[in-house]
Amino acid sequence: MSKNKQQEPHKQNEIKTIKKHEDIIEKKRELTQYLYDMGVLWSYRIDVDTILSDKELIVTSLTYLDLEEMDLIFDIFPYKTVRQTWIEEMLPSEYDTVLNKMLAYIYFGVKNFNDFRKKVCGKKEEKIINANIEMPPQTELFTEKKIPLASPYQFVRMPEGWKSCTLNMLHKLNDYVVGKGIKDFTIRDLGEKLGHGYCKTSFYDDAIHNIIEEWSADTYKTCCRCGNLATKYTRDWIRPYCDKCFPKKWF
Numbered sequence: 001m002s003k004n005k006q007q008e009p010h011k012q013n014e015i016k017t018i019k020k021h022e023d024i025i026e027k028k029r030e031l032t033q034y035l036y037d038m039g040v041l042w043s044y045r046i047d048v049d050t051i052l053s054d055k056e057l058i059v060t061s062l063t064y065l066d067l068e069e070m071d072l073i074f075d076i077f078p079y080k081t082v083r084q085t086w087i088e089e090m091l092p093s094e095y096d097t098v099l100n101k102m103l104a105y106i107y108f109g110v111k112n113f114n115d116f117r118k119k120v121c122g123k124k125e126e127k128i129i130n131a132n133i134e135m136p137p138q139t140e141l142f143t144e145k146k147i148p149l150a151s152p153y154q155f156v157r158m159p160e161g162w163k164s165c166t167l168n169m170l171h172k173l174n175d176y177v178v179g180k181g182i183k184d185f186t187i188r189d190l191g192e193k194l195g196h197g198y199c200k201t202s203f204y205d206d207a208i209h210n211i212i213e214e215w216s217a218d219t220y221k222t223c224c225r226c227g228n229l230a231t232k233y234t235r236d237w238i239r240p241y242c243d244k245c246f247p248k249k250w251f
């Protein structure tokens with residue numbers, strides 16, 4: 001009996017580690033698919049289970065993701081890994097100076113770009129790897145959880161016009177869950193189906209159900225593009241639009 005009890009925490013930790021590892025793999029797979037859907041992986045053969053290598057995933061994400069989507073990559077890899085890959089794979093390029101300058105300033109805490117580049121790229125590789133890495137204040141933006149409960153990937157997939165009401169809903173859920181002390185609450189799935197937002201969670205009660213239902217009804221009345229009141233619905237692939245955003249080809 002006591003022997004079993006001693007083994008439990010160890011086993012639980014093991015399960016947690018495996019679970020975390022699986023989560024990361026799933027996030028890498030989803031991000032690969034997302035980049036593929038964006039049309040930027042035309043040179044890769046992508047199947048459902050394809051995952052880009054870490055280097056490819058970091059470089060492609062830093063190059064093509066919008067700024068507000070950049071959380072996706074910082075959610076998967078430690079900050080140091082992203083920064084180091086940027087230094088090794090992207091910084092030496094003569095062609096991407098504008099992009100590199102922007103990344104340097106926004107994400108990697110580099111103030112004097114030209115000096116930094118000269119210093120880092122002028123050194124041999126082993127020295128680059130040992131380059132002193134400091135966490136700049138800007139990165140707090142990307143490590144603190146601005147979107148409660150949902151992963152950045154789940155959130156980014158929501159139609160643009162629904163992001164505001166979805167964020168409100170997630171805050172409501174979070175306030176409720178924290179207030180009630182509900183442990184290990186997670187968003188299992190967040191998306192759009194038949195013109196409505198849907199959200200699956202790891203736990204339900206009446207209040208959680210109501211928050212989600214109310215939000216789902218709201219999404220149906222909200223233009224998926226701009227967030228204004230919806231007035232029209234596309235047919236085959238049902239989505240709500242306002243007069244201004246309604247796709248022309250549906251007339």
Ligand SMILES: [Zn+2]
Nearest residue numbers: 223226242245
């Ligand atoms: Zn609209």
